Amino acid sequence: MSAxxxxxxxxxxxxxxxxxxxxxELGEGEFLGLVGPSGCGKSTLLRCVAGLVQxxxxxxxxxxxxxxxxxxxxxxxxxxxxxxxxxxxxxNVALPLRFRGASPREAREQADRWLRRVGLxxxxxxxxxxxxxxxxxxxxxxxxxxxxxxxxxxxxxFASVDAIVRHVLEVDFCRLVADAGTxxxxxxxxxxxxxxxxxxxxxxxxxxxARIVAAYRVPFGRPRDPVAVRAESGFGPLVRAVWDTLRMExxxxxxxxxx
Amino acid sequence: MSRxxxxxxxxxxxELASRARWLDPFLFxxxxxxxxxVYELVRSGQVWPHxxxxxxxxxxxxxLGTGTGALFGLVCAGFRPLAQVVEPAMALLNAIPRxxxxxxxxxWLGIGMxxxxxxxxxxxxxxxxxxxxxxxxxxxxxxxERVRTLGGGRREVVREVYxxxxxxxxxxxxxxxxxFAFTGAVVGEFVASSQGLGYLLSFAQSTYNASLTLALIALxxxxxxxxxxxxxxxxxxxxxxxxxxxxxxxxPRALPRTVRPAEQVP
Numbered sequence: 001m002s003a004x005x006x007x008x009x010x011x012x013x014x015x016x017x018x019x020x021x022x023x024x025e026l027g028e029g030e031f032l033g034l035v036g037p038s039g040c041g042k043s044t045l046l047r048c049v050a051g052l053v054q055x056x057x058x059x060x061x062x063x064x065x066x067x068x069x070x071x072x073x074x075x076x077x078x079x080x081x082x083x084x085x086x087x088x089x090x091x092n093v094a095l096p097l098r099f100r101g102a103s104p105r106e107a108r109e110q111a112d113r114w115l116r117r118v119g120l121x122x123x124x125x126x127x128x129x130x131x132x133x134x135x136x137x138x139x140x141x142x143x144x145x146x147x148x149x150x151x152x153x154x155x156x157x158f159a160s161v162d163a164i165v166r167h168v169l170e171v172d173f174c175r176l177v178a179d180a181g182t183x184x185x186x187x188x189x190x191x192x193x194x195x196x197x198x199x200x201x202x203x204x205x206x207x208x209x210a211r212i213v214a215a216y217r218v219p220f221g222r223p224r225d226p227v228a229v230r231a232e233s234g235f236g237p238l239v240r241a242v243w244d245t246l247r248m249e250x251x252x253x254x255x256x257x258x259x
Numbered sequence: 260m261s262r263x264x265x266x267x268x269x270x271x272x273x274e275l276a277s278r279a280r281w282l283d284p285f286l287f288x289x290x291x292x293x294x295x296x297v298y299e300l301v302r303s304g305q306v307w308p309h310x311x312x313x314x315x316x317x318x319x320x321x322x323l324g325t326g327t328g329a330l331f332g333l334v335c336a337g338f339r340p341l342a343q344v345v346e347p348a349m350a351l352l353n354a355i356p357r358x359x360x361x362x363x364x365x366x367w368l369g370i371g372m373x374x375x376x377x378x379x380x381x382x383x384x385x386x387x388x389x390x391x392x393x394x395x396x397x398x399x400x401x402x403x404e405r406v407r408t409l410g411g412g413r414r415e416v417v418r419e420v421y422x423x424x425x426x427x428x429x430x431x432x433x434x435x436x437x438x439f440a441f442t443g444a445v446v447g448e449f450v451a452s453s454q455g456l457g458y459l460l461s462f463a464q465s466t467y468n469a470s471l472t473l474a475l476i477a478l479x480x481x482x483x484x485x486x487x488x489x490x491x492x493x494x495x496x497x498x499x500x501x502x503x504x505x506x507x508x509x510x511p512r513a514l515p516r517t518v519r520p521a522e523q524v525p
Contacts, residue, residue: 056414084420085501095411096410
């Protein structure tokens with residue numbers, strides 16, 4: 001069964017047609033990177049899958065079930081680590097567990113376990129404002145993984161932290177998610193990140209009426225080191241191939257490119 | 260520290276100037292003299308009935324004003340058509356010096372406590388209306404979305420996002436409101452009354468008793484500062500998650516490494 005199946009998805013904001021017939025499929029445990037020019041509708045697509053946006057037409061199925069709203073099987077990690085500022089790291093991680101009926105004690109113990117797993121042991125009592133950007137990302141990751149989603153949607157999850165922290169986060173993230181066997185849909189505008197983390201990379205066309213124009217299989221197995229893989233011989237040509245497709249889409253938006 | 264030194268210098272200079280008669284002690288009685296009057300007022304017990312009246316009026320205005328303002332803010336934030344009527348009215352009330360309504364309240368409600376409570380209520384209500392109204396409207400939509408995607412329903416969104424974010428605004432509004440509550444009570448008494456600190460103040464002024472006037476002012480200021488401190492502590496505790504109140508900052512280097520990159524390489 002597919003983790004995610006999208007057929008002919010169309011979305012409108014008023015008279016603006018954002019998505020014009022998106023087809024996409026994601027296998028169980030597969031990592032799919034979605035790249036595209038800014039503003040093309042990548043995030044909108046993600047929000048449709050999350051059940052936060054109602055599509056105009058088309059089908060979105062998660063593990064065979066049509067999406068009707070936020071689902072416990074789907075976890076989402078946004079660009080901004082939207083942690084509750086008035087809750088400690090532990091309470092933030094425990095929150096989704098509590099929503100799913102865990103007892104306070106159980107939720108607390110699980111939250112501590114997850115904080116340890118993301119490398120934040122001993123920071124449970126800190127408020128988000130007391131943590132660095134990278135640490136907040138880790139809390140958000142623990143929060144979303146704590147309820148063991150089968151499909152994880154990520155919208156630029158590693159933007160807004162510096163390059164080194166970002167690489168460290170990527171490495172840790174790969175391990176944690178691969179362990180859990182979760183399928184991942186990663187939206188990013190960094191195509192090297194998409195290639196280094198994913199099994200497949202899909203390119204979205206420029207809006208309005210965006211579609212998927214191409215998909216590339218990444219010739220490296222997982223688990224892999226997402227930083228080291230950038231030095232592999234097949235990496236460069238793939239970046240080039242994806243970039244050539246992406247460049248045409250960016251050019252269609254009327255931006256000047258010094259090619 | 261430098262504030263304490265500044266205050267001591269100011270009071271010391273005043274004391275000296277007054278005693279050396281560079282300033283007319285009848286108009287500018289030395290701080291020690293004023294302190295003595297405060298002490299006498301408290302010791303003889305003369306001030307207590309008046310003190311009680313003023314504090315009762317202020318607290319009644321504070322409680323009623325906070326409750327009503329918060330309720331109005333809540334209803335307006337949830338019901339747009341009402342907000343379109345109420346918000347401009349509140350904005351107008353906010354723009355004018357509301358104490359000018361004191362004489363009207365005396366005419367309507369008499370010279371008793373009711374007119375002072377009404378003035379205090381009005382001052383507080385507008386502040387708390389805006390605190391609640393803005394608090395609800397400024398709720399971070401991303402947090403609402405976050406709680407929803409984590410599996411929270413309507414009730415969880417209210418409890419986890421709306422309540423804490425509105426209380427943050429209300430807590431800061433409350434500090435302003437305390438000062439306003441006393442302003443309303445004292446000014447109301449000043450206009451027309453037969454008891455209260457404002458009444459004593461008006462009496463002291465009409466008899467040109469500068470010592471008594473300053474002593475009463477010191478007393479009112481003292482009470483307000485005490486309440487400020489109390490509400491400030493409450494706010495600091497309540498909003499301890501805010502960066503401006505944070506006591507510690509976790510350094511990234513303090514991050515224990517339990518996830519080792521080496522485990523990644525296949």
